[in-house]
Amino acid sequence: MDFFAVAVDDAAFLLRWAHVLAAVLMVGSAFALLKLDFAMKPRAEDPTPQSLLLHAGAGFRFLRARDADAAERALSFKWEFYATWASGFALLCLVFCAAPRLYLIDPQLWNASPWAAVAAALIPLALTWLAYDWLCKKGGLSGDALLVALFLFAALLALALTQVFSGRAAYVLIGAHLGTLMVANIAHVVAPVQKRRLASLRAGLPADEADAKAAGARALHNQYLALPTLFFMLSGHAPLLFAGPRNGLAAVLFIAGLFLTRRLWLKFSRGLGVDRRLGGAAAACLTLGFCLSAPGGPKAGGEALNASQAIALAVRPDASEAQKIIDGHCVACHAARPQVEGLVTAAGGLDFSTPGSIALHRGAILRAAVYSRAMPPPGMAPALGDHEKNLLIRWAQIEH
Numbered sequence: 001m002d003f004f005a006v007a008v009d010d011a012a013f014l015l016r017w018a019h020v021l022a023a024v025l026m027v028g029s030a031f032a033l034l035k036l037d038f039a040m041k042p043r044a045e046d047p048t049p050q051s052l053l054l055h056a057g058a059g060f061r062f063l064r065a066r067d068a069d070a071a072e073r074a075l076s077f078k079w080e081f082y083a084t085w086a087s088g089f090a091l092l093c094l095v096f097c098a099a100p101r102l103y104l105i106d107p108q109l110w111n112a113s114p115w116a117a118v119a120a121a122l123i124p125l126a127l128t129w130l131a132y133d134w135l136c137k138k139g140g141l142s143g144d145a146l147l148v149a150l151f152l153f154a155a156l157l158a159l160a161l162t163q164v165f166s167g168r169a170a171y172v173l174i175g176a177h178l179g180t181l182m183v184a185n186i187a188h189v190v191a192p193v194q195k196r197r198l199a200s201l202r203a204g205l206p207a208d209e210a211d212a213k214a215a216g217a218r219a220l221h222n223q224y225l226a227l228p229t230l231f232f233m234l235s236g237h238a239p240l241l242f243a244g245p246r247n248g249l250a251a252v253l254f255i256a257g258l259f260l261t262r263r264l265w266l267k268f269s270r271g272l273g274v275d276r277r278l279g280g281a282a283a284a285c286l287t288l289g290f291c292l293s294a295p296g297g298p299k300a301g302g303e304a305l306n307a308s309q310a311i312a313l314a315v316r317p318d319a320s321e322a323q324k325i326i327d328g329h330c331v332a333c334h335a336a337r338p339q340v341e342g343l344v345t346a347a348g349g350l351d352f353s354t355p356g357s358i359a360l361h362r363g364a365i366l367r368a369a370v371y372s373r374a375m376p377p378p379g380m381a382p383a384l385g386d387h388e389k390n391l392l393i394r395w396a397q398i399e400h
């Protein structure tokens with residue numbers, strides 16, 4: 001066994017753990033703080049807006065500070081953001097960019113050399129931030145108009161990425177771009193504003209209006225970006241979503257649906273109740289997105305490749321016919337000892353070479369290789385033809 005490859009696999013797992021942990025802290029803190037902020041109201045006996053937080057066994061009051069002691073420690077959440085981005089970037093490099101043919105490239109979309117694909121995956125992360133930052137500062141928009149512009153920006157990004165990369169990579173990269181905007185908002189706008197505000201609080205000075213507005217807008221954008229970022233980061237577990245036939249348009253609808261969901265949720269947090277129209281619009285966008293990613297099945301019948309396959313399809317395909325297809329298209333990677341460079345153990349933990357395993361995984365096989373183009377990874381092994389897909393569907397319908 002190749003110990004270097006095993007170490008890389010273990011490192012990827014540790015990074016994934018760190019990434020999820022940091023992301024939970026990052027999104028959790030951002031959502032909790034906004035909830036506290038939105039709940040602030042004057043009390044009958046005290047006109048200062050404030051909210052009451054119950055934590056562990058105690059109650060705490062949260063209100064806007066007017067001054068701070070020089071020695072007082074100010075709490076803020078920024079390292080959670082930086083740790084999420086750093087671990088995510090490392091994962092992107094270690095998993096996707098280390099095996100570009102397996103993960104990034106779809107030769108039908110862009111037959112790139114591995115280096116070109118890696119460069120195209122990483123460099124635009126910085127460009128996206130520069131373009132979005134320019135839009136916020138120089139676009140002349142604010143409030144809801146700027147939010148709509150942010151949605152259109154994210155939609156264009158999703159359409160572009162799904163035109164260039166394999167579905168799996170495109171969806172994760174959409175998440176990486178949106179996540180980068182969130183973290184850069186903190187690093188380049190919110191954190192510097194907070195630093196200046198802490199100094200002015202210590203000097204007993206009022207807040208700088210322009211500073212407060214800029215940081216408020218970026219923090220609000222982060223609230224909207226959080227849901228789609230998490231959605232696309234998790235999409236790797238759902239081949240029907242990322243490798244459906246219209247994954248670009250579906251991505252746009254998912255972003256729209258999740259922006260609307262967050263708006264609905266924020267309105268609710270402000271104590272404005274449930275806006276049914278917003279809820280309906282969010283549900284419609286998400287449903288349409290899922291419909292667009294619905295199975296793109298094979299054409300009925302399909303060309304039989306040889307006489308035995310024609311008979312198998314007409315009669316009742318048995319497990320050996322199905323196994324033959326899987327052997328030809330899948331077991332190079334889905335076996336205990338994969339034949340493909342960069343894989344140490346069965347790809348995705350699925351070993352299709354052992355007896356009975358394809359029957360056990362028939363649902364996942366249909367989703368990944370028959371109803372979507374997720375498997376085999378585009379360009380790495382011949383894709384299944386319509387006849388083979390039909391045969392697998394017929395076989396999967398038989399009781400096992």
Ligand code: HEC
Nearest residue numbers: 239329330333347348364365368369374375376377380381
């Ligand atoms: C070139 C290598 C390769 C080939 C060939 C291949 N796979 Fe995969 N497969 C992978 C990798 C890598 C993963 C894990 C992806 C990840 O990181 O989640 C995977 C994951 C899967 C999964 C889990 C769901 C998913 O999409 O993550 C299924 C199901 C699957 N493959 C089925 C198939 C079938 C069926 C075939 C043949 C038609 C096939 N694979 C051919 C590399 C391959």
